[in-house]
Amino acid sequence: MKETAARLRRAARIARVTGRAGLRERLANKGDFVLAIVNGVTYQITVLLFATVVFTRFPPLAGWTVAQVLLVSSVRLLAHSVFVLGFTNVREIPYLIRQGRFDSFLVRPAPVFLQVCTSRFPLNAVGDLTVAATSLGVCLSMLRLDWTLARIGSLVLAVAGGAALELALALCVAGLVLRRAGTEALFSWLDTVIGAFGNYPLNVFPAVLRAAFTFGLPVAFVAFYPVAAVLGKAASVPYGPALTLAAPLVATVWLALGGWAWRTGLRTYTRRGW
Amino acid sequence: MTARAYRLARIAPLAERMRGARMATTGFVVATQVLLYSQLWRALYAHTATVAGLDVRQAVTYSTLATLATTARAMRGATGESVKTRILDGSIAYWFLRPVSARRYRAWYGVGEALYSSAWVFGGLALGLGLGLVQPPASVAVAAVSAVSFTLGLVVLYYLTVLIDVIAFWTVSTDGVTRFYEFVQALLSGALVPLWFLPGWLAGLTTRLPFAAGVSTPISLYAGRIPLADAVSALAWQAGWCAVLAVVAAVGWRRAGRRLVVLGG
Amino acid sequence: MPAIEVRGVSKRFRSRGPLFRRRKEGPRETVALDRVDLEIGTGEFVGLLGQNGAGKSTLIRVMTGLMVPDAGEVRVLGLDPNRDQVRNARNIGVTFGQRTQLWWDLRARDSFEILRDMYGLPAATYTRRMRELDDFLGLSAFWDTQARHLSLGQRVRCDLAAAVLHRPVLLFLDEPTIGLDILVKDQVRAMLADLAGTGDHAIVLTTHDVADVEALCPRIVLIDRGRTLFDGTLADLTGIGGGRRTVVVELAGGRAAPEVRMPGVRLLELDGARATYALEPGVSQARFAARVLAADEVRAIDFEGVRLEDVLRSIYAGDHSALNAQRPAASPAASPAARPSAPTPP
Numbered sequence: 001m002k003e004t005a006a007r008l009r010r011a012a013r014i015a016r017v018t019g020r021a022g023l024r025e026r027l028a029n030k031g032d033f034v035l036a037i038v039n040g041v042t043y044q045i046t047v048l049l050f051a052t053v054v055f056t057r058f059p060p061l062a063g064w065t066v067a068q069v070l071l072v073s074s075v076r077l078l079a080h081s082v083f084v085l086g087f088t089n090v091r092e093i094p095y096l097i098r099q100g101r102f103d104s105f106l107v108r109p110a111p112v113f114l115q116v117c118t119s120r121f122p123l124n125a126v127g128d129l130t131v132a133a134t135s136l137g138v139c140l141s142m143l144r145l146d147w148t149l150a151r152i153g154s155l156v157l158a159v160a161g162g163a164a165l166e167l168a169l170a171l172c173v174a175g176l177v178l179r180r181a182g183t184e185a186l187f188s189w190l191d192t193v194i195g196a197f198g199n200y201p202l203n204v205f206p207a208v209l210r211a212a213f214t215f216g217l218p219v220a221f222v223a224f225y226p227v228a229a230v231l232g233k234a235a236s237v238p239y240g241p242a243l244t245l246a247a248p249l250v251a252t253v254w255l256a257l258g259g260w261a262w263r264t265g266l267r268t269y270t271r272r273g274w
Numbered sequence: 275m276t277a278r279a280y281r282l283a284r285i286a287p288l289a290e291r292m293r294g295a296r297m298a299t300t301g302f303v304v305a306t307q308v309l310l311y312s313q314l315w316r317a318l319y320a321h322t323a324t325v326a327g328l329d330v331r332q333a334v335t336y337s338t339l340a341t342l343a344t345t346a347r348a349m350r351g352a353t354g355e356s357v358k359t360r361i362l363d364g365s366i367a368y369w370f371l372r373p374v375s376a377r378r379y380r381a382w383y384g385v386g387e388a389l390y391s392s393a394w395v396f397g398g399l400a401l402g403l404g405l406g407l408v409q410p411p412a413s414v415a416v417a418a419v420s421a422v423s424f425t426l427g428l429v430v431l432y433y434l435t436v437l438i439d440v441i442a443f444w445t446v447s448t449d450g451v452t453r454f455y456e457f458v459q460a461l462l463s464g465a466l467v468p469l470w471f472l473p474g475w476l477a478g479l480t481t482r483l484p485f486a487a488g489v490s491t492p493i494s495l496y497a498g499r500i501p502l503a504d505a506v507s508a509l510a511w512q513a514g515w516c517a518v519l520a521v522v523a524a525v526g527w528r529r530a531g532r533r534l535v536v537l538g539g
Numbered sequence: 540m541p542a543i544e545v546r547g548v549s550k551r552f553r554s555r556g557p558l559f560r561r562r563k564e565g566p567r568e569t570v571a572l573d574r575v576d577l578e579i580g581t582g583e584f585v586g587l588l589g590q591n592g593a594g595k596s597t598l599i600r601v602m603t604g605l606m607v608p609d610a611g612e613v614r615v616l617g618l619d620p621n622r623d624q625v626r627n628a629r630n631i632g633v634t635f636g637q638r639t640q641l642w643w644d645l646r647a648r649d650s651f652e653i654l655r656d657m658y659g660l661p662a663a664t665y666t667r668r669m670r671e672l673d674d675f676l677g678l679s680a681f682w683d684t685q686a687r688h689l690s691l692g693q694r695v696r697c698d699l700a701a702a703v704l705h706r707p708v709l710l711f712l713d714e715p716t717i718g719l720d721i722l723v724k725d726q727v728r729a730m731l732a733d734l735a736g737t738g739d740h741a742i743v744l745t746t747h748d749v750a751d752v753e754a755l756c757p758r759i760v761l762i763d764r765g766r767t768l769f770d771g772t773l774a775d776l777t778g779i780g781g782g783r784r785t786v787v788v789e790l791a792g793g794r795a796a797p798e799v800r801m802p803g804v805r806l807l808e809l810d811g812a813r814a815t816y817a818l819e820p821g822v823s824q825a826r827f828a829a830r831v832l833a834a835d836e837v838r839a840i841d842f843e844g845v846r847l848e849d850v851l852r853s854i855y856a857g858d859h860s861a862l863n864a865q866r867p868a869a870s871p872a873a874s875p876a877a878r879p880s881a882p883t884p885p
Contacts, residue, residue, distance in 0.1 A: 035445075035454055042457040049461065053471045098359055098643075124453070181687075182296030189303045193310065209313050281656040289644035292685060359643070367605050368640035373628040374657050531624070534605055 014110040015118050023121040033123060040084070040127020044077050048135060051199040064201045067142035068231055073199040074139050075155070075230075076223035077132035079162025080194075083170070085125035086163075089116050090170045091187045093177055112266060143231075151230060158226030161247040165222050166194065168254035175261030178269040198222045202238055210238050221250045278374065282382035287390040304345050304398055311337045312407045328499060335408045336497045339399070343427075343489050344460065346394035357439035358452065370534060377527040380436060388428045395424075412498055419505045423492035426512040431488040433519035434459070440526035443533045459485055469494075484515040540617060542709055542741040543602060545577040548611030549765075550597055571597040572608065573765035579743065581708065584735045586756030586773075587745040590855050594765040595745045599713050602743070603633055615709065629658065632707035634698050636714035641686035647697045648682040651704060658705040665704075672700045675730040692723040699727060703734065710734070710742045716751055728754050749848045761854065768854065777847050786816045786824075788831055791838040799830055812838075 051073045089096075096102040096119060105115040145151065173186045202210050202220045213219040226247040228234055234241035290296055312334045319330035328336070357380075360366040369376040402408035411417040434455070441451050462469075462485035469477050469490050480486055491508050494500040500508050550572040571594045579585055589595045600606040601613055604620025604627055613620055620627045634640075641650040655665045673679045676696040681689060689697065699715060712731075716724045732755060734740050744756060752759065752773065759776050761769035769776060790812045799806070803819035804827060818827060828840055 035451060039453045039457065042454060042461070046457050046461045049472075095359070095362070099362055180295040182293035183299045185296070185299045185303055189307070192307065197310065197314070205317050206313055209310070209317075278656045278659065281653050285642060285645070285653065288649065289642065292644050292646070363638060364635065365638040365640055367600075367603075367635060367638070368633070370605055370624060371603060371628055371631065371633050372654075372657055373625055373659075375625050379657075531621075532607060 011110050011114055014108070015114050018115060019118040019121065022118055036123035037127040040081075040124035040129070041131050042127075043124070044080075044128055044131035044135075047077065047195045047199065048073060048131070050196065063203070063236060064233075067139055068233070069200060070135065070139035071143065071231065072201065072223045072227045074132060074136040075158050075227050076162060076194070076198045077128070077135055078159050079222060080166060081125055081128035081132045082159060082163035083166040084122050084128050086122075087117055087167050087170065088122045088125070089119050090167075090174050092116075092120065093174055094181070094184045106270060113262065145231075154226065154230050157248060158223065158230060161226055161251045162222040164251040164255055165218055165247075166190075168251065168258035169194075169217075171255075171258030172261045175258070175263075175265030178262075178265030193217070194219055194222055198224070200224070201228075203236065214239055214243065218250050218254060221247045279382055279385075282374070282379060283386035283389065285383055286386040290390060300346070300394065304342060304394060305401075307341045307345050308338050308398060308402065308407065311341050328497075331409050332497045332499065335402075336493055336499065338402045338407045339395075339493045339496060340489060342395045342398040342402075343493065346391040346398070357442050361442050367534070370531060375527075376531065377524070380439065381432075384432045384436070388432060392424075392428065409497075411496055413502075415502060416496065416498070419502065419509070420492050420496040423495050423505075423509055423512060426509065426516060427488045427492045429516045430484050430512060430519060433516070433523050434484060434488065436523045437519070437526060440523065440530045443530040459488075462486060482511065484519060487512045487515045541578040542581045542583075542616055543577065543579040543743075544612075544614040545575055545598070545602065546612045548572055548575045548598075548601055548608040548613060550594075550601060550606065550608045570765045572601065574611070575762075575765070575767055577760060577767065577770070579741050581741050582738045583758055584731075584742045584756050585744065586752040586759045587743055587762065588752065588759060588851065589745075589762035589768075591747075593762045595762050596713060597765075598762065599633075599711050599743065599745060603631060603711055629705065630707055631709045631711060632702035632705065633711045634695075634702045634713065634715055636717050637691075639686065639694055639698050640701055641689075641694065641697055643687050644685060646683050646685055647678070647689065647693075650686065650697070650701060651682070654701055654704055660705060668704055668706070669700075672703070672730070675733065676700060676726055692719050695719060696723065696726065699730065703730075708740060710740055712742065712744045712746075714746055715744065716746060716748055724748075724751075731755055749851065753847055761851075763854070773847065776850055785843045786818060786827065787839075787841040787843070788814050788816065788837060789839045789841075791836040794835070799827070799834070801827065801830060 051069070090113075093102065093116065096105075096116065101119065102112075102116070105112045105119075108115065169190050170187065173183070173190060176183050176186065197205075197209070197213060198219045202213060202224050205213070210220075214221075221243075225237060225244045228237045229244035234244040237244055290300075315333045315337045316330060319333060357366065360369070369379055372379070374382075399408060403410060411420065438451055438455050445451055462480045462483055469480050469486060471477075472480060481490065491500070491512055495502075495505060495508060549570070551568050551570045553568050573594075575594075575598060577598075587595050587598065597606065601608050602615065602620065604613075604615070604622075604624050607621050615627055616630050618627045618630070620631075641647060642653065645653075651665075651669065660668075669678075676699065678696060678700055681693045682697070684693070686694065686697070695715065695718075699712075702712075703710065715731075716727055719727065728751065731742065731744075735742055735755065742755075744751065746752060757772060759769065759771065759773055760767060761776070785807065792812075794812060799816065801822070803822040805817045805819070806814060807817050808815040816827075818824065824842055831837055831840060
């Protein structure tokens with residue numbers, strides 16, 4: 001028990017030190033600094049724009065109003081920002097390996113995952129968060145919901161679950177990348193797929209995609225199912241209302257899977273190299 | 275000369291081949307994206323026959339080709355011979371110490387990249403035609419014009435990526451620039467959202483930008499969104515951008531050579 | 540015409556500092572090179588020494604055309620290495636320590652083939668050179684491995700081969716043996732010694748490994764804070780220990796040691812049968828020994844030869860007295876704080 005506490009403290013200290021170094025490094029280059037923030041904004045805007053085009057040009061979105069669809073998008077954007085803020089460096093592993101930094105992480109007395117996450121300050125999260133928060137604000141003012149404690153709780157849980165799912169999926173890919181160099185394109189694939197398909201009510205998709213995003217790649221749990229619960233539209237979701245409450249469970253299962261993928265990937269990497 | 279060109283153009287495809295996992299991943303990404311997007315557009319058109327002058331067959335054709343064109347290109351050397359990694363580890367210096375100038379080396383390398391990504395596009399096109407996702411070109415003339423336009427598009431995209439590369443000599447870390455470019459590219463090239471779905475003023479602007487010249491123009495010609503009658507002006511825009519970007523890139527290379535400061539000298 | 544001419548080359552770097560810096564901190568400037576002159580002839584093997592940050596790498600970059608000096612002029616076989624970069628490239632071969640020019644995803648052999656076609660080498664020449672290089676460096680054991688899977692020693696050997704494949708007249712090697720084990724170092728040195736032996740290459744080597752220099756470089760250029768501090772032979776540099784190169788002579792039978800009258804020899808201490816002499820630079824140890832042996836029955840002569848490492852250590856620590864002392868007729872009044880200018884090469 002005591003040992004664990006000491007280990008945690010040490011890990012926290014290392015995280016703080018490396019995190020600060022990472023931030024200083026990012027501040028060193030003005031152009032880079034500005035661009036990183038602009039990037040967060042543009043990324044989110046491309047996603048929003050796609051969503052907007054889709055639900056303004058194609059009116060009947062399976063009984064969901066524009067504001068309701070926008071809430072799905074906003075929760076997904078916010079979850080993504082939280083993921084970027086904490087864990088986006090997982091996607092940078094190929095570069096960390098190429099630079100030789102990853103190997104030095106392996107020999108330091110701190111969890112590799114922690115060192116990866118703090119290796120560079122995710123400045124673009126600032127931009128991401130701004131857009132996500134704005135979008136959420138706009139859509140909440142359009143919706144005029146009455147805010148019970150349960151509703152607030154479920155909204156927060158939805159964002160947390162979405163971020164956890166994104167992390168879990170990124171960890172799965174990271175585990176694969178550590179095993180097999182050359183698979184890193186899957187990181188941006190994940191981003192694109194969740195960005196393009198996580199923003200709408202699942203009802204608009206044909207049956208194949210509905211099943212794929214519910215029982216396969218858990219895209220629908222990133223925002224759609226939990227938001228249906230927030231909006232009280234549980235009755236209208238495919239495969240039954242119980243799924244609207246399942247997001248935390250799904251996130252936990254996928255996190256476990258991601259953790260396993262990460263650990264085995266790391267083991268393979270230390271044994272075989274890249 | 276030809277031996278040299280062949281050898282340099284071969285680098286990118288060879289590097290891809292050396293990593294079996296990469297080709298498999300590319301195949302997976304291309305196939306799933308094509309299928310997912312075509313499903314999405316079909317679903318969106320379920321209740322409407324035409325939106326913004328495009329019927330469902332055209333929309334799916336457009337989306338499939340746009341996905342193919344962008345994902346095939348996005349595959350370009352994530353960790354391999356990119357200016358970004360070469361600058362990161364300081365070995366970009368070698369590009370300037372060989373009897374082939376950095377600019378020419380990058381050009382031949384780019385030819386290889388373009389051919390490789392085109393192979394994916396055409397493979398995907400064949401598959402799309404077979405699955406009925408993509409409709410065949412309306413006429414031989416349309417096919418020919420879009421092929422020319424596709425080639426010009428490759429040149430435009432090549433110069434755009436070279437400009438990103440060149441910027442890296444100033445910003446050191448290209449992450450920001452590259453990612454910015456990717457978003458702008460996704461947004462303004464029409465790959466994510468066909469450009470005519472954008473609000474009028476923005477659509478008018480974006481179709482004139484080089485990003486559209488890279489992806490949107492050839493596909494619009496193919497899908498019939500740009501009628502054959504307007505093809506000449508569309509091709510002229512593309513050619514114009516090729517010329518402008520070529521000049522800018524040449525200037526950029528010259529200044530990059532001067533600017534070169536090997537990291538951690 | 541010398542192979543390399545560096546005349547009055549200066550280079551300074553400006554660091555702009557972080558985004559949110561305190562207002563008082565202005566842009567910082569470091570002088571990397573300060574009016575450096577250097578001439579290197581064909582067939583010379585020059586060791587470029589200096590502390591970290593002394594300006595060695597900057598000098599290499601200026602000589603290879605990667606960097607344009609703020610002032611001064613560089614000519615490499617008559618060409619401006621920056622302006623005539625492509626033409627100059629055929630004449631030079633370069634390696635930068637840990638930085639590889641191999642194509643990361645390709646097999647080492649693919650990289651050699653790409654370079655072969657870039658330099659336009661005929662197939663027969665290429666095959667012959669690869670065989671020669673293989674003999675020295677044992678490349679064939681791993682040249683079918685992808686560059687990213689090569690060990691450091693393997694990669695460095697491949698990079699060296701890549702740099703000399705086209706038989707450049709000039710070779711710039713920036714820390715070629717860093718991080719290598721003894722056996723690989725020996726291989727690399729043997730190859731370089733062989734190249735040097737042909738007499739038609741000029742080789743410039745920077746290294747922190749004194750053994751490299753002692754084994755390979757007849758001529759040494761010492762750079763410190765952007766200036767040439769010393770330019771001469773290895774023997775000169777180790778010989779300039781001033782009072783520090785000493786000889787202890789012990790005579791048989793307990794007789795008092797004689798005073799050896801020889802220009803450049805000074806008796807430092809006489810202690811019964813043991814005498815300690817200081818040898819000025821340029822005094823031949825053999826001639827001194829012959830004199831002593833001819834005069835007396837000697838039990839032991841112990842030359843405390845100055846090692847290059849010690850000289851460098853004292854110079855890096857800021858003691859330039861040795862260099863001052865080496866200058867002919869150095870005025871004793873010269874302030875030790877004054878930076879000594881480059882002594883003229885012999």
